[in-house]
Amino acid sequence: MAPPITLRGSQGLWMVGGPPNLQPLQEFKGEQGNRVRVMTYSDNGTLxxxxxxxxxxxxxTSDLQVCQRIDRPKVLQMKFSPLGTILATWEYYSVDRESNKGVPNLFLWNVETGELIKNFIQKKQIKWAPQWSPDEVICVRTVNNELQFFENGNFDTVHTKLQLQKVVDYCLADSGPPYMVAGYVPGVKAQPSFVRIYKYPNFGGPNAALANKSFFKADTVQMIWNKAATALLVLTSFEASDSSYYGEQGLHFLGSNGETSLVPLAKNGPIYSVEWNPKSTEFCVVYGYMPAKATLYSMKCEPVFDFGTGPRNFILILCLCGFGNLRGNMEFWDVKQKRLINQSQSPDTTTFEWCPDGEHILTATTSPRLRVGNGYRVWRYTGELLDQVLVDKETELWEVLWQPSPELRKKETVLRYKPAVLATPDELPGVKGGVYRPPQSRNQAASVKLHEYEAPSNMKQHSQEPSKAASKNKKKREAKKAKAEQEALETGSANSYSQVSNQQVPDMVATPIASTGNPETDKKIKNLRKKLQQVEKLKEQQKSGKTLEKNQIEKLKSEDQLLKELEELELG
Known part of the structure; x- marks a missing residue:
């Protein structure tokens, strides 16, 4: 049985049971009215x-009985430590008028006794919460451009510090020991920004960093560790850009073994979502101008599988979604078999969350993002809608949460389904409206497609056919080769031509080039092919008796080196 769902809105705070019993839980007293500002679960779901x-x-949560009440009326943010022993609360920062000093607004509470453990001053709401290791052995927070580490729940003494000049962000890996932490320092003037990985507590010395990745064009970063703490993905965002109104983004890979790389993206445009798989061996990226592309990568940043293009901007494990200004398209994939399980649509979705059992999902329309049509839906991974509840028009739904359950997450879901065929959003049932067309063009076939969708990589082999231009060029090359062979036979030099023709690269620019996934590498391959085509023309001129200049002769001598470079680039 799936765990319960908790809901917060203008009606108050209430719970409903998880599938198959999707009914309100009467044993949970909750709250009435619109006073509930914030709610949270502990990571293990017990509190x-x-x-x-x-x-x-x-x-x-075992009996839904109150175990503690803390008298703090102005709390705006809350977070449990991983084992649920400490509750951190945050309030707006203020200054005491008499002493003209800041008043502590970050509090750490003992959950068992309700007593205050420690208070701090934390001015900014962004990144307000301390970060713990899963076993709560270490805790870290940033203070004045340094990271302060505490051990074993002792917050009276700073155990050690990581000093990085002008560090503005950090991320502690959700695993250990050994414990890994990453720090981000933005660039100043002509200096690049950088992210460095350290192993706690080895912070001293010039070679203390396990990995270092520097980059330009980064106003903000998002750091995403895998569960094993063996690799970190850094999503950079740069607002000012000459090439795009929406700015620029980049995705960088850092390994705890020191390896770094720029993740190659096969399509230009923004990066919408990045997600590691639970086994920490692969990650998926949704990126590119609409229709967005989704690609699965290995730990070497090599594309493993291409999910094609579609209306997507969000990914969660094996569900590719298109929310926000998209229609709410959801694609459920079997990642092991690389098969599409089902497609569904959940319009106006602002919240998406997987159930810990890995079989059900929760989608909701909440305020203030959307103030009309608030409600929630419960689905199965096969696309079956199990329940839909809409609140009254005068009522707002603010937040929905599924109770965490680590025990259910450890169980691997056995998928049972009939593979589906990938469809475009217009082909899915239940879609209302459509693209606007002027009256004179209605009830007629569209002459221009707004978006050309690309099939997944395991479907391209069956669906792709050579274009007319490629077929025409191929016929020209074959005719040219046959003519040359006939001339060689007539002059009695067929063997020598055969040896030369094996090295020729005819009509290389016209031949479609398969993308390597790296724009820089594709550009180099294109340039090499152009040079080899020039060499072929020079050889033909030399054969016809034309005297070549010195630089042209040098270009002929470079043919072997150009072929070698081209082969290395194409093989990767």
Whole structure:
């Protein structure tokens, strides 16, 4: 049985059971009215807390009974430590008028006793929460351009520090020991930005960093560790750009073994979503101008599988979604078999969350993103809609959460389904509206397609056919070769021509070039092919008796080296 779902809105705070019992849980008292500002679960799902503007209430999820109340009326943010022993709360920063000093607004509470452990001053709401290792042995927070580390719940003494000049962001890996932490320092003037990986507590010395990746054009970064803490993905964003109104983004790979790389993307445009698989061996990226492309990569940043293009901007494990300004298209994939399980649509979705059992998902339309049509839907990975609940028009739904369950996450879901055929959004049932067309063009076949969708890589082999231009060029090359062979036979030099023709690269520019996934590499291959075509023309001129200049003769001598470079680039 799936764990329950918790909902927060203008009606109050309430719970409903997970599939198959999707009914309100009467044993949970909850709250009435619109006073609940924030709610959160512990990582292990054993504790649930919320703030109603008067106090913070903590309940034990095993019996839904209150186990602690903390008298803090102005709490706006909350977070449990991984084992649920500490609750961190944050309030707006303020200054005492008499002393003209800042008042502590970050508090750490003992969940068992309700006593205050430690308070700090944390001015900014962004990145307000401390980060713990999964076993709670170490805890880290940033203070004045340095990272301060505490051990074993002792917050009175800073155990060690990582000093990086002007560090603005950090990310502690969700694993260990050994514990890994990454720090980000933005670039200044002509200096590049960089991200470095360290192993706790080895922070001293010039060679302390396990990996270092520098880059330009980065106003903000998002750091994403895999579960094994063996690799880190860094998503960079740069607002000012001459090439795009929406700015530029880049995706960088850092390994804890020191390897770094720029993740090659086969399509220009923004990066919408990045996600590691649970086994930490592969990651998936949704990127490019619409229709967006989705690609699965290995730990060497090599494309493993191409899911083609579609209306997507979000990925969660094996579901590719198109939310926000898209129609809510959802594609469920069997990643092991590289098969499409099903396609569904959940319009106006603002929240998407997997159930811990790996079989059900929760989609919701919430305020303030959308103030009309608020409600939630529960689905199965096969695309079956199990339940749909819409709140009253005068009511708003603010947040929905599925109770965490580590035990269910450890179980691998056995997929049972009948493979589906990939369809475009217009072909899916239940879609209302469509693209606007002027009255004189209605009820007629469209002459121009707005988007040309690309099939997944395992379907391209069966669907792709050579274009007319490629077929025409191929016929020309074959006719040219046959003519040359006939001339060689007539002059009695067929053997010598055969030896030369094996090295020729005829009509290389006209031949379609398969992309390597790296724009720079594709550009080099194109240039080499042009040079080899020039060499072929020079050889023909020399054969016809024309006297070549010195630089042209040198170009002929470079043919072997050009062929070798081309072969190395194409083989990767």
């Amino acid at each position: 649930f807390a919320w703030s109603n503007g008067e106090n913070v209430t903590i309940v034990n």
